[in-house]
Amino acid sequence: MVKASRLRSILVLVLAVCMMAGIVAGCGSSATDTKSSDTAASTAAASSTAAADSSVSQEPVNLQFWTISLQPTFTDFFNKLIETYQNDHKNVTVKWTDLPYDAIQNKLITAAAGGNAPDVVNLNTEMALTLAGKGILVDLEKEATAEQKSVYIQTLFKSASLADATYAFPWYGAPEVMIYNKDLFAKAGLTSTPKTLDEMLSMAKQMKEKTGAYLYIPDEFRRILWLEGINILSDDKSKAAFNTPEALELLTKYQKAAKDGIIPKDNWGQWEKMLQQYNTGKLAMINSGAQSINRVKDEAPNIYKNTEVTEAMVGKAGIINNSVMNLVVTQLSKHHTEAIDFAAFITNDDNQLAFSKTVSIFPSTTKASQDPYFKSDTSTIEKKAISIVADELPKTADMTLAVTKQLDIYDALKKAQQSVTVHGGDPKKALDEAEKKVNDLLAADK
Structure with a gap:
């Protein structure tokens, strides 16, 4: 095991680098439709891990639990969960710290440097894998029980894996739906939404010419490759695999669309930019999690009135992005068993289902995801989106590379796209x- 002092040093370095990437995101304080916190209390009471579990020490245990942007909207909900857990585990005290998106990274750096890193942390998959590759996180394949690991949708559980190790319990996801402006489609004379990326490109010109609005801002180039079934890395993850005739044709096609002005040249995959454009009537549709509808409702009520939802647009691979938030346990924790038990409690079937009923997210456990609740009510656009997500779930995936250099690889692909669509460079050269850049990165990481 890596020594604590070295873990602290590594964590500080890794987080400092990740700050520039901006890859940590939470449920967000803009999430609405919070229900009574009594739901959390009653559900948690029924689902709490048994206090008599002999694997959990009866010595006094203090756990630090860090989350991203859940207060104040969900303060009562999580306080009830924590209270229930502590009542069932009399020796455990949980201190919950919620941090805004732009603060958690600095706080982690400071805490790690002082040898006081939290025990359980809320991270997205990319950040979790980056830390896991540096030996910062507990391998749940080794330290969690079979029962704890069995409740999750296995494709989501394995999304935070490197080789044979898994470093996170998946918590909540945001499978994408298509959110579109009915008024702009009508003005453009388009009677249906595009089902595929190819259809999107064929319809984009008509939308731009008739309305002045863009039909769509493309996702990051790496995700376009995934959606179109083009592997970024070889099966053994030892070398780049994306430089194919299909990728060249794809990049060339997008270069022409950008040059013709029917899609933007840059800011691909920038969610805030997409949402801003949509909320001002300059963009006709976005592929995004259902919770984005709340932002539209709050920030652009007139656009919200003309908004509708349908299934997310796909590429040739037929998969839909499902960005997952996770709970991880740090190696610096002095209480691995108890921290894992608490993380499993927060992310179990009952508690995920209760959380999903307070906000437009989707659970990562098998039983909760199949609950009739998700298809029981389509009276509002938000609830209709959740019903669509329930049908989409088998086609969703958390699109990560599961290599320690993935952020650098993503950056190399982004630069390739920008050199072509922004600067007019040669697609083959890009x-x-x-x-070459990706192969050098992978070679250096061996």
Whole structure:
């Protein structure tokens, strides 16, 4: 095991680098429709891990639990959960700290440097894998029980894996739906929404010419590759695999669309930019999690009145992005068993279902995801989106590379796209340069 002093040093370095990438995101304080916190209390009471579990020490245990942007909207909900857990585990005291998106990274750096890193932390999959690759996180394959690991949708549980190790309990996800402006589609004379990326490109010109609005801002180039079934890395993750004739054709096609002005040249995959454009009537549709509808409702009520939802647009692979938030346990924790038990409690079937009933997210456990609640009411656009997500779930995936250099690889692909769509560079040269950069990154990481 890596020594605590070295873990602290590594964590500080890794988080300092990740700050520039901006890859940690939470449920967000803009989430609405919070129900009574009594739901959390009653559900938690029924689902709490048995206090008599002999694997959990009866010595006094203090756990630090860090989350991202859940207060004040969900303060009562999580206080009830924590209270229930502590009542069932008399020796455990949980201190909950909620931090805004732009603060958690600095706080983690400071805490790690002082040898006081939290025990259980809320991270997205990319951040979790980056830390896992540096030996910062507990391998749940080794330290969690079979029962604890069995409740999750296995594709989501394995999304935070490196080789044979898994470093996170998946918590809540946001499978994408298509959110679109009915008025702009009508003005453009378009009677249906695009089902595929190819259809989107074929319809984008008509939307732009008839309304002046963009039909769609493309996702990050790496995700376009995934959606179109083009592997970024080889099966053994030892070398780049994306420099193919199919990728060249794809990048060339997007270069022409950008040059013709029917899609933006840059800011691909920038969610805040997409939402801003949509909320001002300059963008006709976005592929995004159902919780984005709340932002539209709050920030652009007139646009909200003309908003409708349908299934997310897909590429040739037929998969839909499902960005998952997770709970991880740090190696610096002095109480691995208890921290794992608490993380499993927060993310179990009953508590995930209760949380999903307070906000437009989707659970990562098998039983909760199949609950009739998700299809029982389509009276509002928000609830209709959740019903669509329930049908989409088998086609969703958390799109991560599961390698320690993934952020650098993503950056290489982004630069390739920008060199072509923004600066008019040669697509073949851009892919060749990106391939070399990625291979160098992978070789250096061996």
